[in-house]
Amino acid sequence: MSDQRFPTQDALDSLRAQIQHASENGTSLRIEGGNTKAFYGRPVAGETISTIEHRGITHYDPVELIVSVRAGTPLAELEAALASEGQMLPFEPPHYGPGATIGGTIATGLSGPRRPWSGAARDFVLGVRLLNYQGQEHRFGGEVMKNVAGYDLSRLMVGAQGTLGLITEVSLKVLPRPGACHSLRLNISLNEALSQLAKWGQKPLPLSAAAWHDGALHLRLEGGPGSVADTCRMIGGDSLDNAYWEDLREQQLPFFQQSNMPLWRLSLPANTAPLEIPGVDAESLIHDWAGCQRWLHADIDTETLRSVCAQAGGHATCFTPDRLPESAGPFTPLEPMVAKYHHRLKEQLDPQGIFNRGRLYAEF
Amino acid sequence: MNILYDERLDGRLPQRSKDEVLAELSRSIPDLTLLHREEDLRPFECDGLSAYRVLPMLVALPETLSQVEALLKQCNRLKVPVVTRGAGTGLSGGALPLEQGVLLVMSRFNRIVHIDPEARIARVQPGVRNLAISEAASHYGLYYAPDPSSQIACSIGGNVAENAGGVHCLKYGLTVHNVLAVDILTIEGEHMSIGSQALDSPGFDLLALMMGSEGMLGVITEITVKLLPKPETAKVLMASFDDVEQAGAAVGAIISAGIIPGGLEMMDNLAIRAAEDFIKAGYPVEAEAILLCELDGVEADVNDDIATVREVLENAGATEIRLAKDEAERARFWAGRKNAFPAVGRMSPDYYCMDGTIPRRELPRVLKGISDLSRHYGLRVANVFHAGDGNMHPLILFDANREGELETAEALGGKILELCVEAGGSITGEHGVGREKINQMCAQFNSLEITTFHAVKAAFDPQGLLNPGKNIPTLARCAEFGAMHVHDNQLPHPEIPRF
Ligand SMILES: Cc1cc2nc3c(=O)[nH]c(=O)nc-3n(C[C@H](O)[C@H](O)[C@H](O)COP(=O)(O)OP(=O)(O)OC[C@H]3O[C@@H](n4cnc5c(N)ncnc54)[C@H](O)[C@@H]3O)c2cc1C
Numbered sequence: 001m002s003d004q005r006f007p008t009q010d011a012l013d014s015l016r017a018q019i020q021h022a023s024e025n026g027t028s029l030r031i032e033g034g035n036t037k038a039f040y041g042r043p044v045a046g047e048t049i050s051t052i053e054h055r056g057i058t059h060y061d062p063v064e065l066i067v068s069v070r071a072g073t074p075l076a077e078l079e080a081a082l083a084s085e086g087q088m089l090p091f092e093p094p095h096y097g098p099g100a101t102i103g104g105t106i107a108t109g110l111s112g113p114r115r116p117w118s119g120a121a122r123d124f125v126l127g128v129r130l131l132n133y134q135g136q137e138h139r140f141g142g143e144v145m146k147n148v149a150g151y152d153l154s155r156l157m158v159g160a161q162g163t164l165g166l167i168t169e170v171s172l173k174v175l176p177r178p179g180a181c182h183s184l185r186l187n188i189s190l191n192e193a194l195s196q197l198a199k200w201g202q203k204p205l206p207l208s209a210a211a212w213h214d215g216a217l218h219l220r221l222e223g224g225p226g227s228v229a230d231t232c233r234m235i236g237g238d239s240l241d242n243a244y245w246e247d248l249r250e251q252q253l254p255f256f257q258q259s260n261m262p263l264w265r266l267s268l269p270a271n272t273a274p275l276e277i278p279g280v281d282a283e284s285l286i287h288d289w290a291g292c293q294r295w296l297h298a299d300i301d302t303e304t305l306r307s308v309c310a311q312a313g314g315h316a317t318c319f320t321p322d323r324l325p326e327s328a329g330p331f332t333p334l335e336p337m338v339a340k341y342h343h344r345l346k347e348q349l350d351p352q353g354i355f356n357r358g359r360l361y362a363e364f
Numbered sequence: 365m366n367i368l369y370d371e372r373l374d375g376r377l378p379q380r381s382k383d384e385v386l387a388e389l390s391r392s393i394p395d396l397t398l399l400h401r402e403e404d405l406r407p408f409e410c411d412g413l414s415a416y417r418v419l420p421m422l423v424a425l426p427e428t429l430s431q432v433e434a435l436l437k438q439c440n441r442l443k444v445p446v447v448t449r450g451a452g453t454g455l456s457g458g459a460l461p462l463e464q465g466v467l468l469v470m471s472r473f474n475r476i477v478h479i480d481p482e483a484r485i486a487r488v489q490p491g492v493r494n495l496a497i498s499e500a501a502s503h504y505g506l507y508y509a510p511d512p513s514s515q516i517a518c519s520i521g522g523n524v525a526e527n528a529g530g531v532h533c534l535k536y537g538l539t540v541h542n543v544l545a546v547d548i549l550t551i552e553g554e555h556m557s558i559g560s561q562a563l564d565s566p567g568f569d570l571l572a573l574m575m576g577s578e579g580m581l582g583v584i585t586e587i588t589v590k591l592l593p594k595p596e597t598a599k600v601l602m603a604s605f606d607d608v609e610q611a612g613a614a615v616g617a618i619i620s621a622g623i624i625p626g627g628l629e630m631m632d633n634l635a636i637r638a639a640e641d642f643i644k645a646g647y648p649v650e651a652e653a654i655l656l657c658e659l660d661g662v663e664a665d666v667n668d669d670i671a672t673v674r675e676v677l678e679n680a681g682a683t684e685i686r687l688a689k690d691e692a693e694r695a696r697f698w699a700g701r702k703n704a705f706p707a708v709g710r711m712s713p714d715y716y717c718m719d720g721t722i723p724r725r726e727l728p729r730v731l732k733g734i735s736d737l738s739r740h741y742g743l744r745v746a747n748v749f750h751a752g753d754g755n756m757h758p759l760i761l762f763d764a765n766r767e768g769e770l771e772t773a774e775a776l777g778g779k780i781l782e783l784c785v786e787a788g789g790s791i792t793g794e795h796g797v798g799r800e801k802i803n804q805m806c807a808q809f810n811s812l813e814i815t816t817f818h819a820v821k822a823a824f825d826p827q828g829l830l831n832p833g834k835n836i837p838t839l840a841r842c843a844e845f846g847a848m849h850v851h852d853n854q855l856p857h858p859e860i861p862r863f
Contacts, residue, residue, distance in 0.1 A: 115563065151836075177622075315565065
């Protein structure tokens with residue numbers, strides 16, 4: 001694509017050389033994209049390797065619904081290119097700053113308000129190019145919708161936060177933007193909202209976002225104009241500015257600024273009742289993703305919080321690890337058996353431990 | 365080209381006497397059903413790729429998880445390979461037994477453990493048939509979306525192991541998009557829960573790694589799937605074309621119009637005639653190609669989309685467009701497509717089903733390439749095609765009783781897959797590599813990538829006892845097969861031993 005708005009640059013050789021050098025000298029590397037998510041996870045020591053020079057859309061064919069993009073490409077640029085064709089990244093990734101790159105987006109694997117209905121970042125990854133611990137390029141998956149040849153290493157990289165290799169390029173499935181979009185605000189209690197969402201979830205409604213907080217359920221409807229209008233009429237409530245969802249996704253709502261206590265993300269099964277967390281009023285949480293993702297500000301013992309979530313079948317991640325005591329990690333500790341296979345995978349794929357050591361867990 | 369396990373290329377297998385293994389297993393797991401007589405083993409000698417048959421050493425038919433666990437521990441201790449089998453409908457020889465191995469059949473685990481309509485999930489055992497899940501969820505107005513054509517027979521465990529797709533996966537995704545969690549037993553007999561009922565889990569996405577892992581990394585013992593509300597309505601349009609390329613272009617035009625159909629399938633003339641002859645679906649037998657385009661969702665949107673798609677199809681040169689007038693006709697239109705394989709099977713003593721994927725824009729060129737290859741090898745090829753997502757199923761018609769014809773069919777099939785790879789696609793979209801496409805893996809991946817796959821395997825199964833010889837070729841095999849990509853101008857691994 002030679003569009004002036006979206007410059008391309010190939011820095012593969014220098015990335016490869018830097019990794020080879022690190023590999024030969026046994027140094028560790030800290031992978032950096034836009035560095036907007038440095039807060040997300042444990043601090044990593046090591047020489048910085050930046051993807052920012054390796055950028056640009058390498059292939060985009062709207063008819064195929066597939067885009068391939070170098071890791072250092074700003075997320076905002078990719079989204080603009082897709083928007084000019086009436087398409088989008090269905091998982092609505094958060095940016096957390098203008099510099100966010102697609103590499104960081106995929107490495108962290110985070111998804112926005114549409115996630116329960118459309119799928120997560122990992123669901124739209126079709127292929128990756130990867131530099132391994134020796135700087136050798138690998139290509140897994142590709143520019144086709146379906147591909148079951150070999151193990152799915154593309155998706156394994158999503159959320160691995162660079163601990164298994166450096167992503168140099170990603171191929172993603174994209175979708176057309178919905179024809180109609182309308183948001184609503186309903187003044188109902190948390191309990192009413194959750195039971196209503198469980199009922200609506202069993203019907204084919206054009207829901208694409210649902211968050212309860214501050215005494216109201218916020219809903220987004222997306223689809224054809226007919227179904228969106230019909231559903232609005234059925235549900236009632238007040239109109240809500242669609243920009244609300246971006247504020248929620250980017251943590252720009254007042255909720256996120258109001259407190260200096262640690263910010264927690266609770267990931268829970270569908271239809272989980274309001275949690276009984278000691279000392280916390282359930283109505284003080286944002287219940288996003290129809291209740292599957294909840295945001296909480298609380299100074300609470302990490303283990304207590306994690307055990308409440310585990311009992312409900314979920315887990316808790318701290319989004320402000322700097323506000324936690326030294327001993328507590330941002331991510332829920334792994335079950336011993338699962339941890340064992342994480343170690344083994346890390347040993348196999350990055351035996352020298354050069355990539356993002358300790359980013360997810362202290363042990364690897 | 366011999367597809368059966370070849371120790372020279374695929375690696376040495378431990379040699380254990382059958383009597384010894386049988387005695388050990390019967391002693392240590394007395395209540396486990398073990399088959400060992402030839403006539404009892406015979407029904408398990410192949411999966412859906414029936415051209416290849418091997419009698420397993422033993423067949424185990426466990427009924428409890430503790431039996432599976434004990435079996436795996438014993439096999440791990442005795443170093444006996446284990447091939448897991450679901451319903452045996454796989455089309456790539458993934459469940460093809462090994463003479464020196466135990467075939468672990470999971471079909472007795474056929475219970476739907478729990479359906480939670482409010483959370484829209486179902487927990488099921490691996491031997492549950494795909495369709496049984498949707499049937500059980502039906503009275504809640506819910507269903508399980510991935511619908512392989514084999515759904516009346518194939519097991520959900522096999523679906524996970526193959527990352528199976530169906531005619532609705534362009535819109536609703538593959539197995540990987542519809543599974544929340546799996547329980548597995550490792551070859552060491554350890555239990556591990558992967559994923560959860562929440563939408564994500566801490567750590568690596570091991571769930572994705574299990575999808576399509578073809579029984580190489582662990583034995584799947586329970587699956588939690590997502591259920592979806594049944595669409596309010598579904599309507600299907602059938603468009604006829606007198607030119608295959610035009611039909612291919614129409615597919616792109618529909619998607620360019622911003623529409624993601626529930627299903628978008630294409631069949632060529634040979635497939636149309638076979639299906640019509642078998643099912644009487646009402647297909648136009650003179651057409652060079654038909655497209656079936658299903659639009660589902662809320663009534664108002666579906667009606668709008670039908671109007672849009674109709675216009676797109678007219679502009680794309682369709683010679684006839686029919687909207688199924690009622691549910692019965694819609695079912696008939698789909699029955700023709702879903703029975704395309706057996707329909708073609710009636711036209712020819714044998715057929716060989718390919719599963720390549722390509723970027724859609726390459727369709728005209730690849731179809732032309734297939735027809736040239738078909739002429740060159742002198743075998744007919746019928747094309748059915750998950751057109752929306754670029755997954756082709758060329759069906760090669762042949763007669764295995766004619767000297768050399770199976771080999772010709774295999775060679776033609778191999779060429780078709782190489783054509784797909786060369787067009788930027790993949791050797792398998794949904795049927796898996798199994799044993800069948802083991803050589804073509806060397807065309808799709810270079811030696812480094814294959815080495816990395818082996819590294820992943822080693823993390824889970826260091827002794828290589830789970831389904832050896834499937835999914836990932838050895839470098840020795842690739843070197844022999846000769847299609848190995850040369851990387852950075854270095855010949856692949858001159859140092860590796862040829863056994
Ligand atoms: C007529 C016909 C039409 C078909 N249509 C489609 C289609 O539309 N889409 C599609 O994707 N496929 C299709 N298939 C292929 C096949 O049905 C699928 O691959 C299916 O997922 C296989 O399930 P199974 O239970 O029969 O598995 P099997 O054939 O028994 O096994 C397949 C693989 O899974 C492994 N396996 C099975 N169970 C387990 C377990 N519990 N734990 C670990 N590994 C396990 C086996 O080792 C093997 O590698 C079709 C097949 C036929 C015969």
